[in-house]
Amino acid sequence: MPKSELWRKSYAKGEYRMGQGRGWEGAVLRLLRAKDFVCTVTDAEDVTPDYRRLRFTDGGLLVATGVHPTMWVRLWFDNAGKPHQRAYTLVDPDPAAGTFSLEFALHEGCASDWARAAKPGDTIEATVQGTGFERPEPGPSHVFAVGDPASLPAINSLLDALGSAPATVWFEGGDDELPFRTDPARHELRKVPRKDSGAHLVEQVKADLPGLLQGTSDPYVWIACDTATTRALSAYVRRELGLPKQRVHALGYWRAT
Template sequence: MTTAVAAPFRFFSLQVTGTRRLGPSLVRVTFAGPDLLAFHSHGHDQSLSLFLPHPGQSEPAVPYELGDGWWQAWRELPDGVRAVMRSYTLRALRRDACGNTAEIDVDFVLHGVEPGSAVQAGPASRWAARAAAGDRVVMLGPAVADNRAIRFRPPQDTDLVVLWGDETALPAVSAIVASLPAGTRARVWLEVRDAGDIQDLATEADAEITWLVRQGHGGDGSPGSPDSPSAPGSPAALQAIRGARLPPAEHPYVWIAGESGCVKALRRHFVRERGIDRRRVTFVGYWRQGLSEEQLREAE
């Protein structure tokens, strides 16, 4: 494959080397390949895009010459042939001591793959549920360490870090919390669909972490989009955060990511109700209730 650089990003040809189930709704897939030697990132919420094959395809169908017009070229491929594209957050990047090999972890949210599920599984969930060593994907990711797909950028004077994310933001929040130095005050909320998805988060920070379990505790039970978690618990998240007392801080920094409707509501709360400077609130809509990623991109 010819991989043209669209600086600061490029395309990487990867293979699955292993999978590990993290909980009822989460699976971690590890990828490797020589191309990863050119992958660089120093961000803790590094966004990237994966191109996945359809059943029966040995590799995803993407344009071989990938420059500035790759999006239109990809869109013009026939339906059912064109690779499935989904956005994810890097969970971990590992290199060997000599820098000769590298691998990455990406965590997938599974929904609709359970027998008898009322939610229809999307193509990314189906792919991740059956991923096995040797499966091939293509990734659009950073070729430079500091790039615009990194959003967590607290100002130097930050004296309190506030985080909220649903399960789609769990990899980013986990990496952010692990990166916080000792003595950093942090207040963290994480919302997941099932109690079995709760994880132990390693950190040296003075972090108070609250888990909100959505199953039976908020959400209307309606299905989400074909490749998004079901029933985001925006009311539950707002209720929990509105009722919380934040530690006193002169220069707080807020990072919120997940379902876009919930993210917008939480941003309004922090800016309007708590009076936090909007320039110190980073908000990222990873997905939108009722829309696939293709529909969301078209809408944007």
């Protein structure tokens, strides 16, 4: 039997040993003492045709690792017989109940295929390593966030964590039915269509942000888009607008192909 078929069958039967057979990514995570858990789907909800929420029991994850804002886990999927990992932000983690949700912006790929088909009783392996959150000090007088459907759960978590701070959010793509947790009294949501592989979003933020920063004593800029867009905006904010690194968080959430 080919190795790929053996891996698939062992995984499906629950005989696959966690942390083994994951290629160089799995080897590195083992060296970094990553923690592995098996999570079980308890419910599934189609928020929109392209956005799906799954609820899980955590297999002891939350008690073992603790919880922080924007916390994410790596999920492991079968990609044509080979292991593939993608990171997802926890939604409403409840350590006492041992539950959390994950939200999937659906597109092509093995992770979205798994999420579309997932049903109660299905299991998925999750690895925790590399996630963290540093609360900006002093606290932000205004938050400036840039994201898209892939980073919406993290944006919601960030705004919850930073409490009463007002925020301006540039959001690329998606539709009006997505589960935004913005508060109109404190948060301004600026929706931007995705055009020119993210270049339109970059130009929009460049046009808006300098004026908004004027008179803002302690800004905090948070960027989580596709890798190229994130790099372009991070470089602009740091080099051209001169914000210090401790006031900027930037992380590419996906790679455009």
